[in-house]
Amino acid sequence: MSSRTPGTEQPHAGSLRIGDVARLVGTTPRTIRYYEEIGLLPEAPARPSGRHRLYSDTEVERLREVMRLKDLLGVSLEELKTLLAAEDARAAVRAQLRREDVDSDRRQALLQEALGHIDRQLALVRRRAGELSRLEDELSETRKRVRRKMRELDAHAGATFAAPAPILQRPGGP
Amino acid sequence: MSSRTPGTEQPHAGSLRIGDVARLVGTTPRTIRYYEEIGLLPEAPARPSGRHRLYSDTEVERLREVMRLKDLLGVSLEELKTLLAAEDARAAVRAQLRREDVDSDRRQALLQEALGHIDRQLALVRRRAGELSRLEDELSETRKRVRRKMRELDAHAGATFAAPAPILQRPGGP
DNA sequence: CATCAAATTGACGTGAACGTAAGGATCACG
DNA sequence: CGTGATCCTTACGTTCACGTCAATTTGATG
Structure with a gap:
């Protein structure tokens, strides 16, 4: 949807660009670069400085885990x-x-x-x-x-007219 | 321990100063003032501007709850x-x-x-x-x-000498 | 009432966690 | 090989949640 708009899909994993990864995990490229900058994520392995970063789904998973922990553990x-x-x-x-x-x-x-x-x-x-x-x-x-x-309250003052059914769904539902 | 170093203790609640409150809940006066500033805490009721803020233990409890929620819910x-x-x-x-x-x-x-x-x-x-x-x-x-x-691993290669007792305490213990 | 610790307002400073803008370089595609 | 989308680095800006400093007051105590 973004790396190469349409066209020849290379089905083998390992070639996601930073924007794709960001969308996949729900963040921004800047954040990913920042995490790399502070050492939270490893620098994309042996990338000739200046070239695009490439990620595999392993790394996507890793990032997901990182953000999950950050959120849950605060x-x-x-x-x-x-x-x-x-x-x-x-x-x-x-x-x-x-x-x-x-x-x-x-x-x-x-x-x-x-x-x-x-x-x-x-x-x-x-x-x-x-x-x-x-x-x-x-x-x-x-x-x-x-x-x-x-x-x-409903029992005491009520009995005048039927109470509307309580609008409760099990909390935690959809 | 700090509002009035020693002396006549007024046993009725409602006269805690901001520093005392801070220590009680484990924060700083600045934070309390800040929370008041942004409207998280109500301005100390009808305080002639310039005078010291006074808190009751009710307010201390409230602050505790606030900080708890902040921490837990992130x-x-x-x-x-x-x-x-x-x-x-x-x-x-x-x-x-x-x-x-x-x-x-x-x-x-x-x-x-x-x-x-x-x-x-x-x-x-x-x-x-x-x-x-x-x-x-x-x-x-x-x-x-x-x-x-x-x-x-212990069973296979072990049996040579007794393995030292595992140093585990129930996780969650003291 | 003199004194001294603690409080008050105001203002500026700070660290964390990014956002944003600029000026180029890359990359897939036609 | 051109081109547009995306990415690169650098650098400065921003928001949140307070910290810190200063000049001044308040207020309990000797």
């Missing part, structure tokens, strides 16, 4: 960078583990490290999730009280 | 303002409902409005909570895989 890009360092470390681990020529001790160490990273992220996520769920409970509670009051 | 102060307008509406409803001289129709309308506000907040909270919990699940899943891999 952390600064700097903090996010350390969190992603963790992800990268895990990626490195996976890469190393695929090779057979590393001894068990090393493998254990790598796994141990990965576990540490995961646990730190989990702690962060769990804390926020917990707080949010508490907030949700409080709101639900309040909601119930309001509903009850409405029913009471 | 919204701008402007968005937060509309959300709080909702809270204020509910407060108004409560106030009105305590008076007996409002007719049932009005009461129903107020309650209906309040319900709308609550539902909007609930939707927001539920969405975020859901996303966060999905993230949590994914992380837990990954964690399990890593643990499994570690055990496998």
